[in-house]
Amino acid sequence: xxxxEHPNKAAFLQRVRxxxxxxxxxxxxxxxxxxxxxxxxxxxxxxxxxxxxxxxRARNIKRLVETATAASWYVHGPVAAExxxxxxxxxxxxxxxxxxxxxxxxxxxxxxxxxxLRRNGISATVLASGRSRGRxxxxxxxxxxxxxxxxxxxAIAETGTCVVTPRKGVARITSLAPPAYVxxxxxxxxxxxMDDYFALTRLxxxxxxxxxxxxxxxxxxxSRTADIEQTLTIGVHGPGVVHMxxxx
Amino acid sequence: xxxxxxxxxxxASARAVRDEGIQHALTHVMDHFTEARAEAIATDxxxxxxxxxxxxxxxxxxxxxxxxxxxLDLADKSVRRNGGHVHFADDAAxxxxxxxxxxxxxxxxxxxxxxxxxxxxxGLNDALERAGIEPVETDLGEYIIQLAGETPFHIxxxxxxxxxxxxSDLFHDWLKSAPTSDIAxxxxxxxxxxxxxxxxxxxxxTGANFVxxxxxxxxxxxxxGNGRMTTSTPRVHVAICGMEKLLPxxxxxxxxxxxxxxxxxxxxxxxYTSFISGPRAASDEDGPEEFHLIFVDNGRLNLLKDEVLRExxxxxxxxxxxxxxxxxxxxxxxxxxxxxxxxxxAVVTGPxxxxxxxxxxxxxxxxxxxxxxxxxxxxxxPKLLLHLRHRHxxxxxxxxxxxxxxxxxxxxxxxxxxxxxxxxxxxxxxxxLLQKPLVRRGKLRSLPLPLVSGWTKDRDFPALAPKPFRQxxxxxxxxxxxxx
Ligand code: SF4
Numbered sequence: 001x002x003x004x005e006h007p008n009k010a011a012f013l014q015r016v017r018x019x020x021x022x023x024x025x026x027x028x029x030x031x032x033x034x035x036x037x038x039x040x041x042x043x044x045x046x047x048x049x050x051x052x053x054x055x056x057r058a059r060n061i062k063r064l065v066e067t068a069t070a071a072s073w074y075v076h077g078p079v080a081a082e083x084x085x086x087x088x089x090x091x092x093x094x095x096x097x098x099x100x101x102x103x104x105x106x107x108x109x110x111x112x113x114x115x116x117l118r119r120n121g122i123s124a125t126v127l128a129s130g131r132s133r134g135r136x137x138x139x140x141x142x143x144x145x146x147x148x149x150x151x152x153x154x155a156i157a158e159t160g161t162c163v164v165t166p167r168k169g170v171a172r173i174t175s176l177a178p179p180a181y182v183x184x185x186x187x188x189x190x191x192x193x194m195d196d197y198f199a200l201t202r203l204x205x206x207x208x209x210x211x212x213x214x215x216x217x218x219x220x221x222x223s224r225t226a227d228i229e230q231t232l233t234i235g236v237h238g239p240g241v242v243h244m245x246x247x248x
Numbered sequence: 249x250x251x252x253x254x255x256x257x258x259x260a261s262a263r264a265v266r267d268e269g270i271q272h273a274l275t276h277v278m279d280h281f282t283e284a285r286a287e288a289i290a291t292d293x294x295x296x297x298x299x300x301x302x303x304x305x306x307x308x309x310x311x312x313x314x315x316x317x318x319x320l321d322l323a324d325k326s327v328r329r330n331g332g333h334v335h336f337a338d339d340a341a342x343x344x345x346x347x348x349x350x351x352x353x354x355x356x357x358x359x360x361x362x363x364x365x366x367x368x369x370x371g372l373n374d375a376l377e378r379a380g381i382e383p384v385e386t387d388l389g390e391y392i393i394q395l396a397g398e399t400p401f402h403i404x405x406x407x408x409x410x411x412x413x414x415x416s417d418l419f420h421d422w423l424k425s426a427p428t429s430d431i432a433x434x435x436x437x438x439x440x441x442x443x444x445x446x447x448x449x450x451x452x453x454t455g456a457n458f459v460x461x462x463x464x465x466x467x468x469x470x471x472x473g474n475g476r477m478t479t480s481t482p483r484v485h486v487a488i489c490g491m492e493k494l495l496p497x498x499x500x501x502x503x504x505x506x507x508x509x510x511x512x513x514x515x516x517x518x519x520y521t522s523f524i525s526g527p528r529a530a531s532d533e534d535g536p537e538e539f540h541l542i543f544v545d546n547g548r549l550n551l552l553k554d555e556v557l558r559e560x561x562x563x564x565x566x567x568x569x570x571x572x573x574x575x576x577x578x579x580x581x582x583x584x585x586x587x588x589x590x591x592x593x594a595v596v597t598g599p600x601x602x603x604x605x606x607x608x609x610x611x612x613x614x615x616x617x618x619x620x621x622x623x624x625x626x627x628x629x630p631k632l633l634l635h636l637r638h639r640h641x642x643x644x645x646x647x648x649x650x651x652x653x654x655x656x657x658x659x660x661x662x663x664x665x666x667x668x669x670x671x672x673x674x675x676x677x678x679x680x681l682l683q684k685p686l687v688r689r690g691k692l693r694s695l696p697l698p699l700v701s702g703w704t705k706d707r708d709f710p711a712l713a714p715k716p717f718r719q720x721x722x723x724x725x726x727x728x729x730x731x732x
Pocket of ligand 1: 511562563564565566567568569570592619622623624625626627
């Protein structure tokens with residue numbers, strides 16, 4: 001059940017309308033190109049996007065490596081899936097990470113991160129319900145961890161971005177609270193531009209009758225600030241060290 | 249509402265110009281921003297040119313503002329469909345009351361805040377404190393000025409006027425940390441101090457850079473990660489935004505997310521962009537159980553009513569017009585006396601808070617046009633400033649009177665003014681100073697501001713507009729087109 005309409009809404013909108021020189025609500029949806037595209041047109045658009053992403057994959061990956069590096073990601077690979085776990089373990093040992101947290105998602109079936117870490121004497125804690133106890137435990141574990149590892153839903157070559165979508169199995173803080181972070185990106189998740197991503201998102205929204213993920217993050221490099229004397233400093237509230245592992 | 253001290257613009261400017269620390273910071277930081285921006289827009293980003301992007305963004309914002317009632321309604325329905333609550337607040341007091349009521353209902357003792365200019369308008373921190381709730385700013389710059397008891401000096405860099413020594417002293421006083429001149433160390437002191445707050449605060453308060461009407465999505469752009477913390481760890485999230493922050497559809501975001509970081513900090517993308525569509529789902533691992541979005545008017549209707557000033561509602565608060573303004577670069581942010589500074593502050597402060605007390609602000613401009621040329625949504629700030637000067641000259645006509653005859657009168661006067669230099673000069677207080685040639689060999693030799701002597705003694709200003717001032721002048725300001 002949606003929340004009730006705010007009691008001031010009608011009066012508020014009426015004042016806005018009058019300021020615009022109208023006394024009545026608009027009868028039709030205003031004419032705006034991105035809003036107008038109904039489902040069939042959006043589907044067609046997304047088919048084009050997918051085809052473009054398919055043929056430009058190699059170029060997009062090359063560009064992602066450039067833009068991500070420019071945004072201060074440490075980029076690894078592309079490596080074969082069977083080697084990716086070792087790359088992660090190497091990162092973890094290089095950071096001298098002792099407390100590692102990770103999400104619970106499909107990618108970890110293909111990339112045996114736990115095994116590789118275990119061989120290096122590190123055990124990863126899964127931050128997901130049923131595995132840890134309750135909200136404060138989850139928070140506490142993430143805040144004490146040295147390293148967080150998650151998969152992504154997409155990566156965007158244009159901006160050096162990993163798109164992380166918290167949901168069941170993927171806590172918001174896994175990619176945020178620890179001082180270092182590793183994102184696992186598979187080649188077929190790499191999009192060319194933000195336009196590609198938003199076209200896909202809008203289609204998903206239309207097809208699911210208005211449902212969108214509750215929370216999405218674009219992560220485009222380490223946490224940074226220049227608030228003191230315009231001097232760039234990394235690792236303020238989020239991870240200061242971010243690794244992107246590209247997987248073929 | 250936060251106190252408006254714009255009536256003291258002249259005195260405050262004079263003070264700022266004499267303050268060596270502020271002058272040093274302004275020179276240093278402003279150059280950094282303008283260079284980073286220039287570099288960022290010179291690199292390629294998509295198939296669209298920078299100019300084409302600006303034109304399209306201006307059109308989308310104008311369209312959205314022109315149908316604002318429709319989009320507010322759509323956003324309201326979308327956010328509620330996503331399980332959130334939506335509020336409509338006429339003024340700062342109403343918005344503040346809504347926040348406090350939510351906090352009381354949840355027994356909130358501590359609220360963490362990510363940067364929100366609207367909450368500055370509201371003077372929200374003071375109000376929360378009075379209600380027994382501890383507000384904690386989490387953006388490093390905002391945190392510093394909160395400890396210092398000040399207001400933001402710049403939209404993007406609120407504490408840019410503070411030196412590391414001053415920050416160290418503040419941290420020493422408030423957090424008992426050892427004095428240090430190491431900036432990285434200062435950042436980690438703040439990190440540690442705020443971690444505890446992130447772990448324990450029951451409520452997160454943020455602004456919104458954009459609100460997507462169709463999907464009911466609040467977009468927050470940050471670099472530090474405090475925006476993500478604020479929207480992840482507390483039980484309740486309250487987003488507060490001006491009613492103009494809307495975009496129609498999620499696909500419009502790509503364009504605005506290209507324009508905003510490049511214009512603001514010269515980045516291709518900020519470190520984090522968060523898209524929040526309602527409270528956590530039952531199956532989500534974490535995140536706030538309740539989500540509120542407050543749309544705030546607080547004087548924006550006065551801008552909307554005026555068909556010329558309406559354009560100011562397209563502002564995406566990037567700060568570029570501040571960085572390129574020869575006046576802001578000399579007097580800094582506090583002189584403007586309220587929340588918004590620079591050219592955009594000079595435009596909106598009067599209409600939003602009362603024309604009388606902000607009467608000086610429309611004159612705090614050389615009309616050099618640099619702001620208009622860099623604005624990512626092409627707001628014609630010099631035109632709006634002239635319009636305000638004329639409204640002022642007309643004896644501050646009430647907003648209801650900006651009907652057709654007012655408009656005709658204004659248009660005639662404006663055209664007269666830009667056609668003949670004399671008329672404009674008479675119509676502005678700056679006029680008499682503008683008789684001297686300003687631009688010589690690409691440098692602005694003297695700034696036409698009568699407020700402060702010794703204004704340009706120490707340095708030349710770059711002539712920031714791509715066209716010489718005289719040429720823009722001859723072409724009639726607003727009609728000169730974009731050479732940028
Ligand atoms: S008026 Fe334009 S340049 Fe100035 S802050 Fe707003 S969007 Fe940026």
